[in-house]
Amino acid sequence: MAIINKLVILGGGSAGWMCAAYLSKQHPKLDITVVESSKIGSIGVGEGSTPHLKTFMDTLGVSEQQWMPQCDASYKAGIYFNNWNGDERRYFHPFYSQMDEKTAEVYCVNANARRRGNGDWQAPDDYFLTGHIAKHNLSPKVHTPMLKEQTYGYHFDATKLAAVLKAYAQEKAVKHIDGEFSQAQLSECGNIVGITLIDGRQVNGDFFIDASGFNALLIEQTLKTPFNSFANELLNDSAVAVATPVTTDGVISCATQSTALSAGWSWQIPLTSRTGNGYVYSSKHITGEQAQSELADQLNIDAQNSAFRHLKMKVGCMQSAWQKNVMAIGLAHSFIEPIEATSLMVTQHSIKLFSQALVKLQNNEQPLALTEHVNQQLHQLVYGIKDYVVAHYATSQRTNSSYWLAATQLTHSSNALKSLLIAWLNGDDFDVYLSKHAQQQVYFRPSWYCLLGGMDFKSERCQQVFDPASTAINNAAKAYLNELCDQHCEPHAKQLHTMKNQYSTSAKVG
Known part of the structure; x- marks a missing residue:
């Protein structure tokens, strides 16, 4: 594969413009063109993110004050899972930070005791800072410094975020063509050399990013890359x-x-x-x-x-994200139901891997090895997320409909997930298990404890001597986190209102 000088991105939206913005920042000499059709509407249902989006926007140099008011954005501390066992209980999946190190250990002790037949069920909410923040409708964006940084995500209008990224990319000389894809032209070796739009215009490039959504116009419809469906494991479509x-x-x-x-x-x-x-x-x-x-x-x-x-919804992923001189990102590459808001995280990781590959190509590294590395990394990421999402259903005790009776079955699930759940149910040393299989895991230890403990996943046959934390230790952990909230956090609505007013003022001055 020759050095890539001219890149064409087919499709705008969040994925296409994230890619254009990031690559224009990291590779200013790269000739980038985004082809999107104004006739194709966006979904724009409101979206949540993981903390990775903050890292992405920080890399671009775009502050929260600049983009959040434009996207109707709010901060996100985590996710409440309500009534997933059919018992009206709920638990909170927090964004873990280093401020939780000691209190999270208390929760892990209690969860380990519970699955071994000791102690009462406890939700993870009280043992993580973002759990306390969410409970009191505070903002995870602290207004006075803490010893260690608090992590958080966002809620935002995806259509408006794409518009912000589009403006950013165009300021960095990314070209934009409004047009609808018709067909692609292939070379003798099977690479795409150009695409033709419905009105006859031709757009040529050295490399093509497929951000065309579920249609996957280049990676699947043109290059015939197989699609691996997850329909046997995840029923929602x-x-x-x-x-x-x-x-x-x-x-x-x-x-x-x-x-x-x-x-x-x-x-x-x-x-x-x-x-x-x-x-x-x-x-x-x-x-x-x-x-x-x-x-x-x-x-x-x-x-x-x-x-x-x-x-x-087209749930699954392409067998290869990078095929020939095409790389699929966003929905063109993969989709897993948005229960953990991972879609943009996968897109960001895809873009970052491709950006790193561009540098390596310039340093004359072998293209085939780079392609295999990117595909392997994305395969591991998507399948790891899939297993974590499947675990939400596999651990549910709901039996009140044919759907839930089917969704909780593990017949087609991966061996990795099955062995993890067995280790938890059997009362095995779960930390040792996670450490041994760390390379297979996308989600870290706190997330697995919050899910499995929050869902009260256990076997009545498991009865082992293991004491939960004392009342004094539990109370001390909760008091510590409440004190942090009092010292460092302010009401979420107040903070967003202040940000919006400051943005409006600066816009008028500008």
């Missing part, structure tokens, strides 16, 4: 979304809500301008109309006077 007004009480939550329903789960994502809601479900178990009605009932809104949007 559809979603219905609707926006509702923000609450009138002046409170803005800093947590995503994930609530189990009859044939899937619903999300609630709080933005500053609206709340994004949706229902991810299996079309084999309920119809779109039934899903819409169930979501409307949950939200207590009039289904007849609400603007619902119905979406189909």
Whole structure:
């Protein structure tokens, strides 16, 4: 493969413009063109992120003050999982930080005791700083410094974020073509040399990024790369979304809500301008109309006077993200239902790997080895996320519908996930297990403890001597985190209101 001088990105949206923005920053001499069609609308249902998005925006040099008000963004401390066992209980999956080191250990002791037949069930919420932050509707963006940095993610309007990134990329000389893809031209060796748009225009390049969404116009439709479906493990293939007004009480939550329903789960994502809601479900178990009605009932809104949007999901991943001179990112590469908000994280990782590969190509490293490395890294990431998502269903005790009876089965799940769950149920030393299989894991130890302990996943047959933490230690852990909140955190809504006012003032001055 020759040195890449001219790059064409097919598709805009979050993935395409993230790629253009990042590569224009890291490789200023690279000739980049984004081809997208204004006729193709965006989903724009409101989206959540992991802390990786902060790293990404920091790398671009775009401050929160610059982009968050433009995207109706709020901070995200983690995710509440409501009624996933059908018992009305909930637990919080926090974003872990070094401030949680000691208190998280207390939770791990209690979770280990519980799975071995000792102590009461406890949610992880009280043992992580972001759990306390979410409980009191504070902001995870601390207003006075702590000894160690607090991690957090965001809720935002994905369409507006794409617009911010587009403006950033165009300021760095990224070219934009508004046009609709028709076909690609291949060389004798099977590489793409150019694409033709419906109006006849030709766009040539050395390398092509496929950001064309589920259509996967280049990686799948042109190069015929096989798609590996996860339908046997993850039943949900559809979603219905609707926006509702923000609450009138002046409170803005800093947590995503994930609530189990009859044939899937619903999300609630709080933005500053609206709340994004949706229902991810299996079309084999309920119809779109039934899903819409169930979501409307949950939200207590009039289904007849609400603007619902119905979406189909292609759950799985391409066998290879990088094939010939094409690399797929975003939905063109993979999609796993958004229960842990991992879509943008995978996209960011894909872009970063490709950026690193560009440097290595310039240093005359072997293209085939680079391609294999990128594909292997992304395969491990996507399949690791898939196993963690499947674990949400496999650990559920819900049996109130045919959907949940099917979703909790592990018949087609990976051996890695099965052995991990067996180790937990058997009362094995789980920390030793995780350490031994660390290279296979995408999620770190605290996340596995929060999921398995939060879901109260255990076997009645496991009875071992193992004491939970004392009342004094539990109380001390909770008091410590409450004190941190009092010292360093302020109301989420207040902080966002201040940021918005400062942005409006600076915009007027500018």
